[in-house]
Amino acid sequence: MVEIERKFLVTSNAFKAESFTQNRIKQGYLSSVPERTVRVRIKGNKGFLTIKGISNESGLTRFEWEKEIPVEEAEKLLLLCESGVIDKTRFEVRSGNHIIEIDEFYGENEGLILAEIELKSETESYEKPVWLGEEVTNDKRYYNAYLSNNPFRNWALE
Amino acid sequence: MVEIERKFLVTSNAFKAESFTQNRIKQGYLSSVPERTVRVRIKGNKGFLTIKGISNESGLTRFEWEKEIPVEEAEKLLLLCESGVIDKTRFEVRSGNHIIEIDEFYGENEGLILAEIELKSETESYEKPVWLGEEVTNDKRYYNAYLSNNPFRNWALE
Numbered sequence: 094m095v096e097i098e099r100k101f102l103v104t105s106n107a108f109k110a111e112s113f114t115q116n117r118i119k120q121g122y123l124s125s126v127p128e129r130t131v132r133v134r135i136k137g138n139k140g141f142l143t144i145k146g147i148s149n150e151s152g153l154t155r156f157e158w159e160k161e162i163p164v165e166e167a168e169k170l171l172l173l174c175e176s177g178v179i180d181k182t183r184f185e186v187r188s189g190n191h192i193i194e195i196d197e198f199y200g201e202n203e204g205l206i207l208a209e210i211e212l213k214s215e216t217e218s219y220e221k222p223v224w225l226g227e228e229v230t231n232d233k234r235y236y237n238a239y240l241s242n243n244p245f246r247n248w249a250l251e
Numbered sequence: 252m253v254e255i256e257r258k259f260l261v262t263s264n265a266f267k268a269e270s271f272t273q274n275r276i277k278q279g280y281l282s283s284v285p286e287r288t289v290r291v292r293i294k295g296n297k298g299f300l301t302i303k304g305i306s307n308e309s310g311l312t313r314f315e316w317e318k319e320i321p322v323e324e325a326e327k328l329l330l331l332c333e334s335g336v337i338d339k340t341r342f343e344v345r346s347g348n349h350i351i352e353i354d355e356f357y358g359e360n361e362g363l364i365l366a367e368i369e370l371k372s373e374t375e376s377y378e379k380p381v382w383l384g385e386e387v388t389n390d391k392r393y394y395n396a397y398l399s400n401n402p403f404r405n406w407a408l409e
Contacts, residue, residue: 128331
């Protein structure tokens with residue numbers, strides 16, 4: 094399966110009042126190389142294993158494979174992961190025909206809030222809420238795998 | 252799950268006459284670091300995704316997690332893998348209460364034949380067929396993930 098996603102910075106907390114669901118997410122990486130990331134995720138009481146390839150030249154399309162796995166297995170696999178487990182809350186907001194996912198990060202990535210919108214094609218249009226800021230789709234620093242190794246709090250130091 | 256395996260070199264082809272099943276295996280690695288290998292395997296007409304941790308100090312016990320996946324998905328995931336896909340035939344031979352798995356390698360690992368026996372505990376005894384040679388359980392060069400990056404044919408050159 095191929096996913097088309099556009100990613101944005103979020104400029105205020107206004108999205109929280111519009112959110113219809115939120116889930117705490119913990120995730121780690123068995124591989125964080127962009128060509129083949131392997132992610133272990135616990136979202137609420139469910140576990141997931143997700144494999145992604147590198148994005149195409151436009152940066153919008155990326156191979157993705159995902160399986161739900163028992164949360165107990167996900168917990169064991171998290172112990173194997175590279176250091177830098179990501180901790181965040183995912184909020185979901187309806188916007189026109191789309192759902193926008195907003196991740197508020199904690200721990201070493203505190204201060205970062207990212208929004209993602211999934212589209213059916215690279216040219217599909219979408220409504221843009223006022224709290225949606227700069228697009229960062231092509232900036233690989235905002236990949237969670239990158240944030241795991243180079244957390245947001247350290248960026249100012251670079 | 253934790254697996255206890257002992258690994259041996261094989262000294263002759265005599266095992267082939269004793270084998271009750273054989274399957275061609277192709278496998279690649281999404282991660283080949285020993286602390287967290289992620290393997291994609293096609294065995295006959297089945298696909299598997301397997302995650303292994305590093306072995307404990309004795310070298311015998313290793314965390315292992317495996318899920319069967321559709322062969323079409325395994326084929327797509329193989330395309331994402333690191334270079335150095337392993338190609339081999341696995342023979343299975345009954346030996347006393349145990350089954351011994353013997354891997355005859357092709358391609359860049361031609362000339363290598365490895366046997367593996369799975370035990371319930373580190374002290375469990377087992378019958379040793381005459382074609383079972385030197386034990387190499389603790390030699391990490393015989394990990395398939397290592398062979399994928401440093402194939403057997405190149406060893407003589409080192």
